Amino acid sequence: MLAVHGGAGAGHAASEVVARGLTAALDAGWALLAGGGGALDAAVAAVASMEDSGVFNAGRGAVPTTAGTIETDAAVMGVLPGGREVSGGGCAMTWPANPVLAARAVALAGDALLLAGEGADRFAEDSGLARRDPGSLVHRPAPGPTAVPGPAAVPGPSSVPGPSSSSAGTVGAVALDATGNLAAATSTGGRSGQAPGRVGDSPIIGSGTWADQGRVAISATGEGEAFVRAGFAHRVDFALDAGTPLPEAVRAAFGAVARWGGSGGAILLGADGELVVAFDAPAMARGWRAVAEHEAGLERLR
Amino acid sequence: MLAVHGGAGAGHAASEVVARGLTAALDAGWALLAGGGGALDAAVAAVASMEDSGVFNAGRGAVPTTAGTIETDAAVMGVLPGGREVSGGGCAMTWPANPVLAARAVALAGDALLLAGEGADRFAEDSGLARRDPGSLVHRPAPGPTAVPGPAAVPGPSSVPGPSSSSAGTVGAVALDATGNLAAATSTGGRSGQAPGRVGDSPIIGSGTWADQGRVAISATGEGEAFVRAGFAHRVDFALDAGTPLPEAVRAAFGAVARWGGSGGAILLGADGELVVAFDAPAMARGWRAVAEHEAGLERLR
Numbered sequence: 001m002l003a004v005h006g007g008a009g010a011g012h013a014a015s016e017v018v019a020r021g022l023t024a025a026l027d028a029g030w031a032l033l034a035g036g037g038g039a040l041d042a043a044v045a046a047v048a049s050m051e052d053s054g055v056f057n058a059g060r061g062a063v064p065t066t067a068g069t070i071e072t073d074a075a076v077m078g079v080l081p082g083g084r085e086v087s088g089g090g091c092a093m094t095w096p097a098n099p100v101l102a103a104r105a106v107a108l109a110g111d112a113l114l115l116a117g118e119g120a121d122r123f124a125e126d127s128g129l130a131r132r133d134p135g136s137l138v139h140r141p142a143p144g145p146t147a148v149p150g151p152a153a154v155p156g157p158s159s160v161p162g163p164s165s166s167s168a169g170t171v172g173a174v175a176l177d178a179t180g181n182l183a184a185a186t187s188t189g190g191r192s193g194q195a196p197g198r199v200g201d202s203p204i205i206g207s208g209t210w211a212d213q214g215r216v217a218i219s220a221t222g223e224g225e226a227f228v229r230a231g232f233a234h235r236v237d238f239a240l241d242a243g244t245p246l247p248e249a250v251r252a253a254f255g256a257v258a259r260w261g262g263s264g265g266a267i268l269l270g271a272d273g274e275l276v277v278a279f280d281a282p283a284m285a286r287g288w289r290a291v292a293e294h295e296a297g298l299e300r301l302r
Numbered sequence: 303m304l305a306v307h308g309g310a311g312a313g314h315a316a317s318e319v320v321a322r323g324l325t326a327a328l329d330a331g332w333a334l335l336a337g338g339g340g341a342l343d344a345a346v347a348a349v350a351s352m353e354d355s356g357v358f359n360a361g362r363g364a365v366p367t368t369a370g371t372i373e374t375d376a377a378v379m380g381v382l383p384g385g386r387e388v389s390g391g392g393c394a395m396t397w398p399a400n401p402v403l404a405a406r407a408v409a410l411a412g413d414a415l416l417l418a419g420e421g422a423d424r425f426a427e428d429s430g431l432a433r434r435d436p437g438s439l440v441h442r443p444a445p446g447p448t449a450v451p452g453p454a455a456v457p458g459p460s461s462v463p464g465p466s467s468s469s470a471g472t473v474g475a476v477a478l479d480a481t482g483n484l485a486a487a488t489s490t491g492g493r494s495g496q497a498p499g500r501v502g503d504s505p506i507i508g509s510g511t512w513a514d515q516g517r518v519a520i521s522a523t524g525e526g527e528a529f530v531r532a533g534f535a536h537r538v539d540f541a542l543d544a545g546t547p548l549p550e551a552v553r554a555a556f557g558a559v560a561r562w563g564g565s566g567g568a569i570l571l572g573a574d575g576e577l578v579v580a581f582d583a584p585a586m587a588r589g590w591r592a593v594a595e596h597e598a599g600l601e602r603l604r
Contacts, residue, residue: 199418
């Protein structure tokens, strides 16, 4: 089972470009799962696909900071083929073309859980990862006849100003493979017009990204500061540990995010294959695919 | 009430220098509390004192990375005189002489929760904070006739190698002021011999630093990766929310840290003034001061 999201927030425009980006991500991850691949590889492949699309606020589509710099954050958590649980992330990175691959490299190295800034960049370079194309340093809508401004576009007159448009376009994936392993991956260019160096919940294990084997995989999006303060993913996990059903745990965790003044969305996948897609932001781009089911698209609620 | 710690780990050497550093930190914070100052200012002053001492792995005493760079992390959480709750942190910083002041500046700005690397440095500079003395770029034991290698010294033959010597010398403080406000502050130079860019639990709100008004203030130290994975401070807070007594909540949270392969210590201060000092590392430098009580020193257990 595989689910993806492409951000939640008021800045979203439902579009074919976004739907195509989600579908391509599902296809990329699903090809691995269907071939007997692991959940971690599938989640990473799905996120890398969305990073490459240029449609979302991640990887090639990352939006600039107030200083005009592109800074990306990402994290992954899952299990290696040998059974070792791994997790790791990078933040305020400028080097990698695919921040999620840098996060995976941090996780596989198994030393640090989070690398920041120049150290993260150098680690990505030393890991042999491809460098971000300098020509992609300014966010552009994806090319093509049906191109419309992506969810990460700078808020225009039709967008709600302020924090509710933050982090729109963050991408993420959760996966459950045939062996029962769970994985999660999240990648973001930060919120639109953020200060240089600003880090949200995406690269923080236990906030925006989490995979607790036998329990739940989580990728969140939204106003990162509130998700960190709420300890979003950990909060869900603790509630599950106490016997709370997943939907109720998610509802309570969004309540905590709201108490810290934030909103957003998340995809959550239980070890039994239960999928919860939840958001209290005006819109969320999302899609999922299970063994005999394929659905992708973007809906707008309220 | 005010409590401070100077790190937990096997690398600790009980020394008069450390005891003096803790005492000076308590004095600095206490002077503010006794003068009617707020918990946040007191916690920050106590941590800044330890940063300035050169004795701990924070501020002036921060240990270098494998690349020889000094990179510091810090976070604060508390309440401003007007009643506004604030929290913030910085990581992988090289500029500020007092990383805890940079964290406070992030918190007061109220925009980002965490700034990383170059962006954090520039923010500290723009905030008018003093620059780290380039002459302090290599960790030295504190001067003076009784100087002995501080807790942050590079592990020698008498130290246990491996992760149990990590993060020794991180400093932190928790405070409760006369109006009932809680605050926490933590500052670190990272673990000894860490990779450039590596970020532990100290600057992550909800992991190594936390102050939930009316409930608990927390500053932790130890193997940061395990504290982040365990969601240490959030875990304690969630348990308190469920009615678990503080000592039991702390014990359970250390159990979670241990399940993630880590150990360390923490100081926790309840809204009713209950202080819990807990560590499962071989040693922890700590001290505390209440209205009519003053105790500071370093003990070694087991």
